[in-house]
Amino acid sequence: QQPVQSPQAVILREGEDAVINCSSSKALYSVHWYRQKHGEAPVFLMILLKGGEQKGHEKISASFNEKKQQSSLYLTASQLSYSGTYFCGTETGANSKLTFGKGITLSVRP
Amino acid sequence: DAGVTQSPTHLIKTRGQHVTLRCSPISGHKSVSWYQQVLGQGPQFIFQYYEKEERGRGNFPDRFSARQFPNYSSELNVNALLLGDSALYLCASSRTHRDRVLTYEQYFGPGTRLTVT
Numbered sequence: 265q266q267p268v269q270s271p272q273a274v275i276l277r278e279g280e281d282a283v284i285n286c287s288s289s290k291a292l293y294s295v296h297w298y299r300q301k302h303g304e305a306p307v308f309l310m311i312l313l314k315g316g317e318q319k320g321h322e323k324i325s326a327s328f329n330e331k332k333q334q335s336s337l338y339l340t341a342s343q344l345s346y347s348g349t350y351f352c353g354t355e356t357g358a359n360s361k362l363t364f365g366k367g368i369t370l371s372v373r374p
Numbered sequence: 375d376a377g378v379t380q381s382p383t384h385l386i387k388t389r390g391q392h393v394t395l396r397c398s399p400i401s402g403h404k405s406v407s408w409y410q411q412v413l414g415q416g417p418q419f420i421f422q423y424y425e426k427e428e429r430g431r432g433n434f435p436d437r438f439s440a441r442q443f444p445n446y447s448s449e450l451n452v453n454a455l456l457l458g459d460s461a462l463y464l465c466a467s468s469r470t471h472r473d474r475v476l477t478y479e480q481y482f483g484p485g486t487r488l489t490v491t
Contacts (some may be wrong), residue, residue, distance in 0.1 A: 296479070308419065309477035315407075316433060351416045361430040362407075362480075374418030 265289050266271040268355045276342045276372045277320055284337045284368050288351030295335040296353040296362060299346075306351060310337065342372045376400070378467050380484035386489045387455050395450040395486045399467030405429075406448040407480060409464040410439055410455055424446055424470060452488075460490045 272349055274282050286295060294313045297320070297372045298306035310320030312328035312335055320326065325338045349369050353362035379398045380430035387393050391456040399406050405424040409417035423442035442448045446467075452459055 298482075305482035305484050308481065311479055329399050353416075361419050361422065361432065363419065364409075366414075 265356070266284055267352055267365040269368050271351075271354055272368060272372045274368060276346075276370065278342060278344060278372055278374055280342055282339045282342060284339070284350050284352075284370070285348075286335045286354070286365060288333045288339075288354050288356065290332060290354075290356040292328070292333050292335075292354055294355040295326075295359055296338050296355070297324075297326060297335075298351045298353065298364075299348045300351065301348040302365070308361060309350075339370070344374065345370050346370060347372045353371065378465055378481050380463075380465050380483040380486050383478070383484070383487055384487045384489075386491060388491055389457060390471065391455050392451065392453050393488060395452075395453060395463050395465075395488075397448045397450070397465030397467075397483060399465075399468035400481055403469055403481070404446055405468050405470055406442055407466045407468075408448070408450045410434075411462045411464055411468065411485070412460075417450060420450065424468050455490045458491050460485050460488060 267286050270285045276282055296311050297309040301308040309324055310326045311317050320334045328335045349367040351367045353364045378413045380457040381396045407422040411417045420434050421440040422430040426442045437453045440450045460487045465483045469478045469485045
């Protein structure tokens with residue numbers, strides 16, 4: 265089952281904050297966040313594992329609510345380089361299969 | 375260190391033909407996953423291989439097959455190509471924790487753009 269990402273699109277000015285959400289209809293084992301710029305490969309941002317362990321970049325934070333089967337990615341003091349499409353990938357069980365959402369387009373303007 | 379490499383970069387095939395896509399993982403990575411990405415969508419999981427064994431398969435027809443070699447490189451094969459197979463095919467490699475692949479981040483290659491006419 266594909267996770268649902270919201271909002272569909274985000275437009276920001278440099279320095280503003282944004283929250284991107286990812287929700288699943290199934291219990292989550294892990295949530296992975298990636299950013300993809302046009303014509304490029306997805307780039308790793310964050311992994312959140314069941315039980316609370318997180319791995320990711322210093323300037324990006326995320327939360328993982330196992331009960332609500334949701335994850336949120338927090339982008340603070342946005343920079344122009346944050347522009348791109350953000351995908352969450354969910355693992356529903358220890359089956360090593362990531363299911364990605366449709367992605368959210370985020371645009372940061374000067 | 376070199377990242378994940380994929381070949382070819384672009385490919386144009388005719389309906390009914392066969393295609394082989396290749397992927398070399400980052401040195402030390404034993405797991406390779408394949409994804410299909412159509413325009414405007416997220417990557418869709420096709421296969422995952424770890425230590426030359428298939429560990430996962432997505433909802434793709436049997437026309438899609440893959441294998442992993444002793445040097446951990448991988449091939450994705452697609453037979454009897456359809457117009458709907460036109461997409462960007464991404465390969466990703468990762469480390470593993472014991473045999474758990476998704477404990478670590480996946481590094482994606484630049485992809486192979488396949489066009490079926």
